[in-house]
Amino acid sequence: GQQLNQSPQSMFIQEGEDVSMNCTSSSIFNTWLWYKQEPGEGPVLLIALYKAGELTSNGRLTAQFGITRKDSFLNISASIPSDVGIYFCAGQIVNTNAGKSTFGDGTTLTVKP
């Protein structure tokens, strides 16, 4: 089955710094999704990507769908303490697997004020 490698596993940064994390896959996906999960909560959708090469922003967040369709990255600019959480990437092969997503293992972000 599909596997996603998400890195880094964790990040400890200073407030104001930029953050970059990525996911790579052994399989081709045609949808990439990025989620943020805070403790005791369900994941919240941040950005959805549908086309290879697509670059999409949501406030200070920017995500790109890799040209090879096997990778995606998420950048957070000028981090703030409320950015703390676990960020998950998820890939889908549309029209197969009933729309199931394959999730990465997550990147835990800690922001020091």
Next chain:
Amino acid sequence: GAVVSQHPSWVICKSGTSVKIECRSLDFQATTMFWYRQFPKQSLMLMATSNEGSKATYEQGVEKDKFLINHASLTLSTLTVTSAHPEDSSFYICSAREPGGSYEQYFGPGTRLTVT
């Protein structure tokens, strides 16, 4: 839009009893819902895909007789953990997918199950 709720948010039960968790899509109709299990500091593990009006599709290794799923309407799916044991203690999260071309999943807030 695209709000998913879960009830209860947390539950403590005794070993051997059954627990039902509800997942509702509040502002859209969801023909497909997913049930996940998450252990501390780990990723989401898909348990089953719940399809309205038909039997759920379980992932390999998930006991369908232990984790009963019912998707009786376009806005409600339930997960019943039968004969719960302490090892079933976990964070259970559902998600719902809007019908149509979008394959985005919207997650509920999760249910913390503790079996004593």
